[in-house]
Amino acid sequence: MPSEFRVAEFYSGIGGMHFSLKEAGIESEVVRAFDINTVANEVYKHNFPGVPVMQRSIESLPMSLFEALRADLWTMSPPCQPYTRQGLQKGSEDQRAKSFLFIIDLLARVERKPTYILMENVAGFEKSDTRALFLRQLVRVGYRFEEYLLNPLQLCYPNSRTRYYLLAKLDAEPRECPNDAEFPARFRHDVPGASLIPPASDSEGHVDFEKGVWHHDEVRQVKEFMQSLTVEESAPYRLNPRVLEKHGYVHDVVTPESRRTCCFTKGYTHYAEGTGSILQLEGAVGKDDMTLDNTRYFTPREVANLMGFPAEFTLPENTSIRQGYRLLGNSLSVSIVSVLMDYLVRRM
Ligand SMILES: C[S@@+](CC[C@H](N)C(=O)[O-])C[C@H]1O[C@@H](n2cnc3c(N)ncnc32)[C@H](O)[C@@H]1O
Structure with a gap:
């Protein structure tokens, strides 16, 4: 070098x-x-x-x-x-x-x-x-x-x-x-x-990264990457009641204890399916109801954490939440x- x-x-x-x-x-x-x-x-x-x-x-x-x-x-x-x-x-x-x-x-x-x-x-x-x-x-x-x-x-x-x-x-x-x-x-x-x-990998050689970590407890839990937000601070990340009611089930839902989230793309929060996971803060996925109070989107900071961005990385104050998701999804x-x-x- x-x-x-x-x-x-x-x-x-x-x-x-x-x-x-x-x-x-x-x-x-x-x-x-x-x-x-x-x-x-x-x-x-x-x-x-x-x-x-x-x-x-x-x-x-x-x-x-x-x-x-x-x-x-x-x-x-x-x-x-x-x-x-x-x-x-x-x-x-x-x-x-x-x-x-x-x-x-x-x-x-x-x-x-x-x-x-x-x-x-x-x-x-x-x-x-x-x-x-x-x-x-x-x-x-x-x-x-x-x-x-x-x-x-x-x-x-x-x-x-x-x-x-x-x-x-x-x-x-x-x-x-x-x-x-x-x-x-x-x-x-x-x-x-x-x-x-x-x-x-299966017999035809198709690789599956998610399956590869199924039995690996060392994959870190989502809670390590989460911000602790007050009720006011979490307000911008609430789901729209109509989205939760009509499309709640198509989201990929994880909890703080989960050891995976799916890929966050630039369409996160704009489209429900295939754009990133949402967080169910209490209860078990599929068992306990998702409500407006116990469910939210990941914040841009949390998405950045999951992607390995260091704490020094920040978005300028005038960057909107939507812009933050778009930029991180492209990164x-x-x-x-x-x-x-x-x-x-x-x-x-
Ligand atoms: C996949 S993103 C790369 C993101 C980047 N690695 C990061 O960490 O954010 C592709 C980028 O290419 C830029 N881009 C697309 N076409 C371009 C061009 N013709 N010249 C320069 N930049 C271009 C887009 O604006 C976008 O930011």
């Missing part, structure tokens, strides 16, 4: 990659963060006032700017909509993939290539045509890479968020890749040197990414 370790954070959002670098204890300077979202950029600047944030589409920026970064590590979490299971899965054909395709192309053109790359995306990316384009380019310009599918449950965080991760290091002989056959779908579920709970598991960063930079 060079004494001055320079990092460029593409698609920086609220700084999940930057927090992960700090969590991994990697002495570094984030020389530039890139994102088009004004609200996310405000949160980023609030937490990292010294970092220049560039509010422009990555693909509209001149080559000279990327060259001038002289970054040792490029981190990136490109938009996931082209690859989500719920979406149209148009992959590289999707307009929202354009900036990432630009970065893939940039890797061949930029003279001062980063030594390390860390990329994060939704589970589903691994089946896309963009993956093949990305891998082919990495091999062509001299990177060695490893691909992962990991979930924070494996680190005993009670939050399920399966994501695709790619780590790459510039230490291979560049070579042409005539076809994709040499990119078999082999994804790691462990990180060398880290202690992760392995997922369960990443700091607990998992810091383990990957540590491995990439120090041991891979």
Whole structure:
């Protein structure tokens, strides 16, 4: 690792990659963060006032700017909509993939290539045509890479968020890749040197992270991540009576004693199903009634805790609750990414 370790954070959002670098204890300077979202950029600047944030589409920026970064590590979490299971899965054909395709192309053109790359995306990316384009380019310009599918449950965080991760290091002989056959779908579920709970897998090799931790009492309980709120403080997190009555049952409901929550997405509180768990503060799920008094949403702070954001992370006062959920839903598991960063930079 060079004494001055320079990092460029593409698609920086609220700084999940930057927090992960700090969590991994990697002495570094984030020389530039890139994102088009004004609200996310405000949160980023609030937490990292010294970092220049560039509010422009990555693909509209001149080559000279990327060259001038002289970054040792490029981190990136490109938009996931082209690859989500719920979406149209148009992959590289999707307009929202354009900036990432630009970065893939940039890797061949930029003279001062980063030594390390860390990329994060939704589970589903691994089946896309963009993956093949990305891998082919990495091999062509001299990177060695490893691909992962990991979930924070494996680190005993009670939050399920399966994501695709790619780590790459510039230490291979560049070579042409005539076809994709040499990119078999082999994804790691462990990180060398880290202690992760392995997922369960069936006879066909399908992995199930939730099943993998069923018998692991060391997965932490939700209550460790909760704020203690007064009645007034919890008021904004109450469910709408109509939602509770009509759609209460479609929510994923957990208690403070639970050892899992489901993935919090940007649609949390807006849609009932598949966007994140709700909390039943008293009684047993499915046995005791959920009432307006004993049921609430997780707060943005609690979602951040479950995703591994440190206590220093804060949202500016003018960020609405809804914006907080949206931004966090788009962000990443700091607990998992810091383990990957540590491995990439120090041991891979
Ligand atoms: C999956 S989120 C990444 C979130 C980030 N890792 C974090 O910790 O918050 C993708 C981000 O890419 C940004 N984005 C999308 N298209 C972009 C483009 N063409 N140029 C720059 N940023 C873009 C979005 O505004 C969004 O914040």
